[in-house]
Amino acid sequence: MQLVDGRWRISGHDVEALSEQHGTPLYIYDSQVIRRQVNRFQEAFSSFDHRIYYAMKANSNPDLLRLMKELGLGIDAVSIYEIRIALDAGFEARDIIFTPNGVPFDELEQAIELGTRLNIENLSYLDQLGEAYRGDVPCTLRIHPGHVISTANHDTEGWYQRSRFGIDGDQIPEALRLIQMHQIRVEGLHVHSSSMILDEQVFGSAAEVLLNLARQLPDVRAIDLGGGIRPPYREQDDHPDLDLLSRSLTKPLDQFERDTGRKVQLWFEPGRYLVAECGTLLTRVHVLKQVGGRTVAGVDTGFHQLIRPKLYNAWHEIRNISNPEGSQHLIDISGCLCEEDDLARQRSLPEVREGHLLAILNAGAYGYSMASTYNSRPLPTEVVL
Numbered sequence: 245m246q247l248v249d250g251r252w253r254i255s256g257h258d259v260e261a262l263s264e265q266h267g268t269p270l271y272i273y274d275s276q277v278i279r280r281q282v283n284r285f286q287e288a289f290s291s292f293d294h295r296i297y298y299a300m301k302a303n304s305n306p307d308l309l310r311l312m313k314e315l316g317l318g319i320d321a322v323s324i325y326e327i328r329i330a331l332d333a334g335f336e337a338r339d340i341i342f343t344p345n346g347v348p349f350d351e352l353e354q355a356i357e358l359g360t361r362l363n364i365e366n367l368s369y370l371d372q373l374g375e376a377y378r379g380d381v382p383c384t385l386r387i388h389p390g391h392v393i394s395t396a397n398h399d400t401e402g403w404y405q406r407s408r409f410g411i412d413g414d415q416i417p418e419a420l421r422l423i424q425m426h427q428i429r430v431e432g433l434h435v436h437s438s439s440m441i442l443d444e445q446v447f448g449s450a451a452e453v454l455l456n457l458a459r460q461l462p463d464v465r466a467i468d469l470g471g472g473i474r475p476p477y478r479e480q481d482d483h484p485d486l487d488l489l490s491r492s493l494t495k496p497l498d499q500f501e502r503d504t505g506r507k508v509q510l511w512f513e514p515g516r517y518l519v520a521e522c523g524t525l526l527t528r529v530h531v532l533k534q535v536g537g538r539t540v541a542g543v544d545t546g547f548h549q550l551i552r553p554k555l556y557n558a559w560h561e562i563r564n565i566s567n568p569e570g571s572q573h574l575i576d577i578s579g580c581l582c583e584e585d586d587l588a589r590q591r592s593l594p595e596v597r598e599g600h601l602l603a604i605l606n607a608g609a610y611g612y613s614m615a616s617t618y619n620s621r622p623l624p625t626e627v628v629l
């Protein structure tokens with residue numbers, strides 16, 4: 245978003261004008277930002293044979309999906325519903341990886357029928373897959389990150405150990421037994437390390453462990469390092485160094501190739517990195533009040549449309565579009581729902597008045613896709629620029 249001659253613009257479009265044309269609350273997605281992020285990602289990993297499967301849980305807007313398709317990406321899907329949306333957007337089933345957990349096996353059967361790839365994260369699915377299809381349906385195996393990432397180096401918050409996703413390290417022998425017994429073709433190994441990767445060594449460590457396991461699985465031809473790369477949310481946030489992440493992969497891949505004579509393709513499943521920064525949620529201030537010594541701006545969106553501040557205490561930058569040059573005041577921005585609904589507390593913003601338009605930034609990932617109709621409010625409008 246740029247300030248040009250005293251007016252905020254997104255990709256050349258006047259933000260006030262967009263709000264007048266489409267109303268508020270309004271999600272705006274800037275496709276140029278997505279192109280930029282996809283380019284950055286592709287360039288960083290260009291020295292490897294690699295493939296990006298966009299994690300559509302971050303944002304499944306059909307126009308964005310079509311853009312991802314145009315840019316040559318595949319899809320990482322978590323439900324049969326996402327698979328159907330991706331197929332409708334023009335993706336081929338073989339370009340979709342399905343990573344279900346906790347769903348009835350019937351959903352896996354539907355995905356197999358449609359021809360998507362399958363990423364298996366527990367022994368129960370692995371056994372059922374083997375029982376039902378023998379060696380006819382290949383899969384990738386999702387490995388628990390606690391097995392992959394050394395706690396000492398990377399797990400300051402205990403995320404990897406707490407995760408419930410993937411086949412646990414202790415269960416690898418049993419997984420190998422089931423694979424052998426059912427003659428299952430395991431064509432890839434997967435790990436999703438976290439949702440906020442900032443540590444440059446994480447991919448390298450993950451690759452090392454996955455490739456060690458791949459030595460016992462001769463059909464493995466891809467390792468999937470999941471998503472989790474975190475773009476900056478605040479102005480002072482570090483940018484992830486994709487080149488360093490990429491460089492950490494060279495050694496384990498070279499070693500594997502030297503020892504086994506096999507080459508593997510790298511797969512990635514970024515969601516947030518590709519779409520967070522493209523999205524802006526526009527909302528209008530309808531009520532300004534003083535309460536308990538605070539100034540509160542009541543706006544026409546809320547956690548039904550952007551739940552991240554409420555659910556994760558997440559920070560989203562906010563701009564006062566209507567008064568860019570005003571003097572700074574501390575203010576709380578509060579949503580319109582019937583319970584505590586703070587989008588931001590004690591933010592310093594150019595003076596906010598009733599009728600002003602506010603922009604909540606970096607809302608392209610897990611914004612609309614996590615929206616609900618709580619309080620019977622309709623979902624917001626989305627426009628793609």
Ligand code: LLP
Pocket residue numbers: 299302320343436438439440470471472473513514515516517552556609610
């Ligand atoms: N692959 C797998 C297997 C995943 O579980 C996820 C995210 C991704 C890829 C994409 O991760 P990303 O690159 O977007 O970080 N609602 C939360 C994020 C939940 C992520 C769940 N899994 C948020 O708003 O922060």
